[in-house]
Amino acid sequence: MPIITRELNVLARCGNQFRGERLKALSLTAPQAPYILHICARPGRSQEELAAALHVNPSNAARQLARLCELGFITREAHPHDKRQLAVYPTQKAQDAFPLVRGVNAQWHDYLTAEMTEEEKAQLEVLLEKLRRRAVLWDETRGDLP
Template sequence: MTPFLKNLNAISRGTTLFREEKLKEYGLTGGQVKYLFAVCNRGGVSQDELAKSMFVNKSNVARQMSALEEGGFVRREQSAEDKRVYKVYPTRKALDLMPVIRAVNDEWKLVLCRGLTDEDTERLSAVLEKMVANIRGEEGQ
């Protein structure tokens, strides 16, 4: 693995572990946070849409939604238009927890960006956005 990919993987894994530690008292795993964030930001999103937007398998989304539903963080409703489709909505419990999750994310960003200037951070953010756009372009082909 190239140092570039190794570093991206380390950041991703570090993010999950940091969230895990900070949010375990709320009954969330580090890996569930990104799913909960997506549902809270896009209530009524289908599991298929979540899979596409998050670059994960549909089975991963289904497993995570089951766990989040068991924890009382989301509710799933079968689509009236297509019975094969489930729409996911955040519960009050999830919405009330979002400020805590945002604070954890802000804290992690401070850890990651320690020693970087605002200009460094802005430039890095722009490059990462381009990389994600590249992934989306590949997905469409």
């Protein structure tokens, strides 16, 4: 496995474990955390819009949203502009969890970058942004790789 892929996979898995341990008290799992962040930041998005924003399969998004609804973090209502779609809104429970989820993400970021200089952090952000743009380009076009 190429080193970049391996390193990104390890970072993602360890980050999920970190978030999972810290969010357990809220009855949230690590994969649910981004949904809370997105829904609280932009209430009223459709399930399809959330799936696209999170770069996940729509069926996976539907399952996560159903669970968040069961847990009382969100409500789903007919979309105001398209009754065939469901708009997703945070409940007070989600709004209360929002700063805690952001805090857990900040803790992980601070832990990972604790031994980096400000210059190294800035360089890493630029490089990760380049990788993210390429990944999103593929996700949006499903184009063949060269």
